[in-house]
Every structure is written in structure tokens, then in C-alpha cells.
Amino acid sequence: LEKHPELEPEKRQKYESQIDVLKRICAEYERDDQGTTENAATELTKDRFETISTLMVELQSYGYPPEELVGITPPGWSVDPTSGLPAIDDVHKASESCNVM
Known part of the structure; x- marks a missing residue:
């Protein structure tokens, strides 16, 4: 800050x-x-x-922390401009970028 x-x-x-x-x-x-x-x-x-x-x-x-702290949004994800929370745009790409799944 x-x-x-x-x-x-x-x-x-x-x-x-x-x-x-x-x-x-x-x-x-x-x-x-x-x-x-x-x-x-x-x-x-x-x-x-x-x-x-x-x-x-x-x-x-x-809301979502600043990009400087969390890095870029992974493929298949975006940040909702209203809430500032992550949102899935493409389930397939999002699942490929998830380390847990």
C-alpha cells in the first residue's frame, strides 16, 4: 500500500x-x-x-486481494468486477489449472 x-x-x-x-x-x-x-x-x-x-x-x-499479492488469474478464471471475487469462465481450463483436482 x-x-x-x-x-x-x-x-x-x-x-x-x-x-x-x-x-x-x-x-x-x-x-x-x-x-x-x-x-x-x-x-x-x-x-x-x-x-x-x-x-x-x-x-x-x-473481495479478491490485489494481483501484486496473488499473481495473475489462472486460465479459466477471472475476477468478478462487481464483487472482486474469483469466477470460473471455462470449467475445463479451470480444472486443468487446479493443483488439487
Whole structure:
């Protein structure tokens, strides 16, 4: 963000919100639960899962991160200009570019 002072205030705020949520997700993963009992650890795991899931939904609400961070959109995909989220244009090409499938 510091390298792009020309960003529109709305985009800047969106990207700053993404950074904030990502920091909170990292902090949740890095939280030290040493010394907890097995029952307490199970509860902490449930709480952590809920917290991270909620944060992921919040992160998605801010749209797709800037191309400088995530790279170019793979073949078969595009970014919806309205929501800023990824969209499949060509299922065949998208499946070929997916490492999981």
C-alpha cells in the first residue's frame, strides 16, 4: 500500500481491512495453547475453528486481494468486477489449472 499512494480511498480501505483480518488469522494460528488439559484443548480447537471460519468469511467480504499479492488469474478464471471475487469462465481450463483436482 505504501508503494501505491494513488489508490482510491475505497480500495485502500478494503486492502487495509484485508491486512487486518489476515493478521488476526495468523495470530489465531500462532496462539500458544501449551499447558491446557485435553478437554480444554478440545474446546480451544472448537473455538479456534469458529474464530478462523468467521475471519475467513470476513476476509472474503473484502473481495479478491490485489494481483501484486496473488499473481495473475489462472486460465479459466477471472475476477468478478462487481464483487472482486474469483469466477470460473471455462470449467475445463479451470480444472486443468487446479493443483488439487
